[in-house]
Amino acid sequence: MERLLPAIDHPAALRGLPRERLPQLAAELRAFVLDSVSKTGGHLSSNLGTVELTIALHYVFDTPRDRIVWDVGHQTYPHKILTGRRDGMAALRQWNGISGFPRRSESEFDTFGTAHSSTSISAALGMAVASRLKGGKRHAVAVIGDGAMTAGEAFEAMNNAGVCAGVPLLVILNDNDMSISPPVGALNRHLARLAPGARAETPVPPATMFEQFGFDYTGPIDGHDLDALIPALEKLKRLEGPQFLHVVTRKGRGYAPAEADPVLYHGPGRFDPARGIEPAPDPAARRKTYANVFGEWLCDEAEANPAVVGITPAMREGSDLIEFERRFPQRYYDVGIAEQHAVTFAGGLAAEGLRPVVAIYSTFLQRGYDQLIHDIALQNLPVLFAIDRAGVVGADGATHMGAYDLAYLRCIPNMTVMAPADENECRQMLHTGIGVAGPAAVRYPRGTGPGVPIRKTLRPLPVGRGELRRESRSAPGRRIAILAFGTMVAPSLQAAAEFDATVANMRFVKPLDTALIARLAAGHDLLVTVEEGAVMGGAGSACLEALAAMGCGVPVVQLGLPDRFIDHGDPVRQLESCGLDAAGIAASIRRAARDKLAAPVCVAAKQRSA
Structure with missing residues (x-):
């Protein structure tokens, strides 16, 4: 039989197919997704689960005129393939390749950029209202997963949409009984009662919660049955006002290993589909990730301190909390994709004398920023934030970049902010942070890391104190000091050899070691701050503020992530593009030494140190 997928470069070609040929297209599309992701890495099980739904949506709706907004967007590979990016899948999530998420600049079919969860209903409602205001008849469809439905923004949007009579909005709940980890919370229980298999056993209320929000509810229907999906979508397309379609899918559909273990196959690297993902090497033989360091530390800390509680907003695996959940189930809380709640929930625990640890990605803590200020810092509550994925993150790209935490944390009163240079320092900083009498953050x-041996004994670091890792012996007039924060210590030490530069591991972004800065300013002719974070308002800016307060005029060069979004690709390439590898740091120092060493030295700091 002639293959269909090679001829589909636009949904118009899909809509030209007889409906009876669509199951064949679905089989080809699913095989193509599996083959592509096995070669590049990326999100797999979620995309295998949306093949039929994607086909049905583009078959029924006039895309791109009709708008489809994919929540989170990690289930859009079939959508990308059907909208002219089939060949681009070979460079998925690679430098200069296509994104793993919807991106407006990439295609007119990507109507709204997504990668953080629970934004689709808000965006689609805005599009539907805009269509009505402009006198058009353009449909807007939000496709949201059951995990993303746990976030408050989804309900805020439904609350608004339910009173927008006549808007051409369709919300599709893709219910696969999973987010990344197994589902949690009362919403999952409600959806389980609505599932087809449960209807005979459980009385269904006269109106679902979605109807109470003002939506017309349809479902649940099998999200892999095109003969059910297409008629349902065609009917809903003709109806007025906010519509809600509940479809039930299986994550990993069509590939047995992914169906059996959708968590393992959520975001795999390259693998052989015939063999599946190979078992990981012996943990004792491989280098620990920073997440591993955190997970082991939390178990050790909880063993010693019964007040320690672990919290995650739906990132059990990514934050390495599996062992903590197993050993301390009564002190482990997965609150779902609800970062705002996670932060304030931790505040409530802390107010009652417990020591909560919030394990959260840098990019996701942004979503709980008001709570961080209002509910934690303002009340000076002792909550420790273990901030993972700080700095560049590789293939997930700009949407998941941990670029801003140093800047947005250090401006908050009462905060202690730490950045470890290596694995052992990370462990000791976490122990330090949980002992601080107020909010603290360790970003890693x-x-x-660089492979530094990890000391089992936990010893708190002196708060607000950095350390010298290398001291210059250069003659006066050519002395350079590098003030390195966190991950930038290792490449700074490499770069320093060329200039015989002093290197300080600053350790603390707040409180800053101003005494060390004054000493370095007094004894050096050029200071260079280096951080794997936004250079605007970050740790280097804190150093400049301290120098200004001292009345110091020593030349300073700030190195960090530039004022632009960093594209997806290999992390080494990302750092290189920002000049934050050893060669880039050395090149910046070389230019600065040529251009700035004639600037006035810090007389005030020298006088203080005399």
Whole structure:
């Protein structure tokens, strides 16, 4: 039989197919997704679960004129393939390749950029209202998963949509009984009662919660049955006002290993589909990731301190909390994709004398920023934030970049902010943070560190004190000091050899070691701050503020992530593009030494140190 997928470069070609040929297209599309992701890595099980739904949506709706907004967007590979990006899948999530998420600049079919959860209903409602205001008849469809439905913004949007009579809005709940981890919370229980298999056993209330919000509810229907999906969508397309379609799908559909273990296959690297994902090497033989360091530390801390509680907003695996959940189930809380609640929930625990630890990605803590200020810092509550994925994050790209935490944390009163240079320092900083009498944060990167041995004994670090890792012996007039924060200590030490530069591991972004800065300013002719965070308002800016307060005029060069969004790709390439590898740091110092060493030195700091 002639293959269909090679001829589909636009949904118009899909809509030209006889309906009876669509199951064949679905089989080809699913095989293509599996083959592509096995070669590049990326999100797999979620995309295998949306093949039929994607086909049905583009078959029924006049895309791109009709708008489809994919929540989170990690289930849009079939959508990308059917909308002219089939060949681009070979470079998925790679430098200069297509994104793993919807991106407006990439395609007119990506109507709204998504990667954080629970934004689709808000955006689609805005599009539907805009269509009505402009006198058009354009449909807007939000596709949201059951995990993303746990976030408050989804309900805020439904609350608004329910009173927008006549808007051409369709919300599709893709219910696969999973987010990344197994589902949690009361909403999941409600959806389980609505599932087809439960209807005979459980009385269904006269109106679902979605109807109470003002939506017309349809479902649940099998999200893999095109003969059910297409007629349902055609009917809903003709109806007026907010509509809600509940479809039930299976994550990993069509690939047995992914169906059996959708968590393992959520975001795999490259693998052989015939063999599946190979078992991980012996943990004792591989280098620990920073997440591993955190997970082991939390178990050790909880063993010693019964007041320690662990909280995650739906990132059990990513934050390495599996062992903590197993050993301390009564002190483990997965609150779902609800970062705002996670932060304030931790505040409530802290107010009653417990020591909560919130394990959260840098990019997701942004979603709980008001709670961080109002509910935690303002009341000076002792909550420790273990901030993972700080700095560049590789293939997930700009939407998941941990670029801003140093800038947005250090401006908050009462906060203690730490950045470890290596794995052992991360462990000791976490122990330090949980002993601080107020909010504290330890930010660490994705992946592994430099391989420093980890000391089992926990000893708090002196708060607000950095350390010298290397001291210059250069003659006066050419002395350079590098003030490195966190992950930038290692490449700074490499770069320093060329200039015989002093290197300080600053450790604390807040409180800053101003005494060390004054000493370095007094004894050096050029200071260079280096951080894996936004250079605007970050740790380097804190150093400049301290120098200004001292009345110091020593030349300073700030290195960090530039004022632009960093594209997806290999993390090494990302850092290189920002000049934050050893060669880039050395090149910046070389230019600065040529251009700035004639600037006035810090007389005030020198006088203080005399």
